[in-house]
Amino acid sequence: MSAYMGSLLLAMMVCLEAEGEPFQGKVGVAYVAVNRSEQWGQPLTQVIMAPNQFGGWRRVKRLERLAPQTWRACRRAATIAMTHTASDPTFGAVHVLSDRDLMTPPAWVRMVHRTAKIGRQTFYK
Helix, strand or coil, X not given: CXXXXXXXXXXXXXXXXXXXXXXXXXXXXXXXXXXXXXXXXXXXXXXXXXXXXXXHHHHHHHHHHCCHHHHHHHHHHHHXXXXXXXXXXXXXXXXXXXXXXXXXXXXXXXXXXXXXXXXXXXXXX
């Protein structure tokens, strides 16, 4: 799959995972996927589309109702992470959980350490 398609998928995933988050949170979510790709040696598209990894895909219909400025911000966040044109605000995180997910945290949280908290998201590696 082309880099362009990868950037579109990444932007869509960022919208679904971090639509209401501050811009740094959107960049952080994009970096989580890019970090996984780079650290785990997997293509970005495989990381983004892996089953049970990014829960936003269950709500993909939301993309039809995105405000244009939200889409532009998510595209910009994806581009920043893919090109490394700004530092990684997550400090190398490969996991992210929203505050809602932390109410009943998954078991893997005990095996990683927190690297950043941005908006309503906590990042781990």
